Amino acid sequence: MSAATPTPRDAGLPTPRTVAESSSKPSQSSSDKPTILHLGDDIRWNHELYEELGRKFNIARSYSMGREEFKTALKERKWGDFVGMYRPFWNTGGEMGRWDRELITLLPPSCKIYASAGAGFDWVDTKTLAEHGVVYCNSASACTESVADTAIFLLLATYRAFTWSFLAARSCEPTQFADANQNIAAATHNPNHSVLGIIGLGKIGFRLAQKARAFEMKIWYHDVVRIEEREKELGDVRWCEDLEELLSGSDCVVLATPFEGKVLLSRKEFGLFKKGARLVNIARGKLVDEEALMEALDEGRISSAGLDVHANEPNVNSKLAKRDNVMVLSHTAGASVESHVGFERLGMENLISYLGGGEALTPVNLQWLKKRG
Structure with missing residues (x-):
């Protein structure tokens, strides 16, 4: 810009x-x-x-x-x-x-x-x-505020199937509109009282947690060290010393951690997710094995995903982009x-x-x- x-x-x-x-x-x-x-x-x-x-x-x-x-x-x-x-x-x-x-x-x-x-x-x-x-x-x-806002948008999109609704309306096809209008309610949920698992409680992860409080979400986080000062500011929050604990207990997982040269979520990790959980990535695309994510979506292990970032930018995985349960953006979370x-x-x-x-x-x-x- x-x-x-x-x-x-x-x-x-x-x-x-x-x-x-x-x-x-x-x-x-x-x-x-x-x-x-x-x-x-x-x-x-x-x-x-x-x-x-x-x-x-x-x-x-x-x-x-x-x-x-x-x-x-x-x-x-x-x-x-x-x-x-x-x-x-x-x-x-x-x-x-x-x-x-x-x-x-x-x-x-x-x-x-x-x-x-x-x-x-x-x-x-x-x-x-x-x-x-x-x-x-x-x-x-x-860019903390902008990225945290985008994370909230993607989080809501995964819970409420906004991608499906948007694509159906944008198609201008009455049958697609009617399908979404009549069937989305059976497949969507409100985020309140569910567990938001944040990987990385840095400035962005912390600000996301603050905003998610407005939706009455329960906050869990995983980081390399426990950050008790931020826990006190947030109130009731749970630190997961092990990534496995966070993945298995979260209803929605948000990646807010730097890329340190290796994939963080692959087949093994997706196998630990709660059945039907959601994934949001506003960090770096290379943190996620996209083929493994596709498999997890196909199996229903992951019910929906919101991706601002992608593993091979500026190329977006076409298989992911075409799904009506995946919201994709153009790495614009911090763009304001x-x-x-x-x-x-x-x-x-x-x-x-x-x-x-x-x-x-x-x-x-x-x-x-x-x-x-």
């Missing part, structure tokens, strides 16, 4: 404008300031903060470069000894592809932080970045004007704080990063 981003209707949001419309443009040539490498499109929202960034740093631009061109530029030190990288949008500035060891080893030793838009970071080798002294900061907190305003702002705040001697605000790889000297 860059040049096509709509103007917000909420007067409380910043007004979008181009760099040329800003009152002043950050210096691009000052040699007495450290350099930040800005990847991708111009910012659109937080121009005053961008001007502050420009007063503190020399801002160099790569705009949109293919992988080979970007590698050559790094080898030739086109941007000198830059100290940080800033990528304010998830759909530009990533043309160089996966951030793996091949790219990371070309970074100058001076680079200490990479602040990027979006919640997911499966496209970047954060451990190798840490080994090279670079802290990686995502922007998950900026408010999210993008937050992505821009949070990335700059990370840079200003960390490079100013403070703490990174949203780091994800500190466990591998050596202490700052």
Whole structure:
């Protein structure tokens, strides 16, 4: 969402404008300031903060470069000894592809932080970045509200068979309409008093739990550690130390956890689901074995699914997409004007704080990063 981003209707949001419309443009040539490498499109929202960034740093631009061109530029030190990288949008500035060891080893030793838009970071080798002294900061907190709202939408769709109803109405065929109208009631349920099992009680999972309380759902969660502070805020909530416990007891399972290089739900795990349970994925598509999900849907082990993300994006599994008990979206859970305003702002705040001697605000790889000297 860059040049096509709509103007917000909420007067409380910043007004979008181009760099040329800003009152002043950050210096691009000052040699007495450290350099930040800005990847991708111009910012659109937080121009005053961008001007502050420009007063503190020399801002160099790569705009949109293919992988080979970007590698050559790094080898030739086109941007000198830059100290940080800033990528304010998830759909530009990533043309160089996966951030793996091949790219990371070309970074100058001076680079200490990479602040990027979006919640997911499966496209970047954060451990190798840490080994090279670079802290990686995502922007998950900026899209928390949007993603949690989408999870609620998908959750309701799975309980109430909204996909079936929508497709029948959209067909404009009276027989399909009548079939849905007359038969959906026997196959749908209200979510209240059922168990919502959340895998990953991070910011998004926690916000989802708060919203689900409005539907009188019982909250269970599984995470690598127990998060008692959030349990207290939520009230009556159950921590499942083992994934198996959560899967076997939940009426709807929501994936809200990062992808760490391996499938989380496959045949074994789907076999543990309560008969007729539901699945919602607003995390990463590669967490789910889609063939195993198809089998579970065919067997009725899973009664319905809501998928914002897919294993082979931008390709969607056609077998899943054609089912009337599966709602599919185009990885847009976090896509809102408010999210993008937050992505821009949070990335700059990370840079200003960390490079100013403070703490990174949203780091994800500190466990591998050596202490700052």
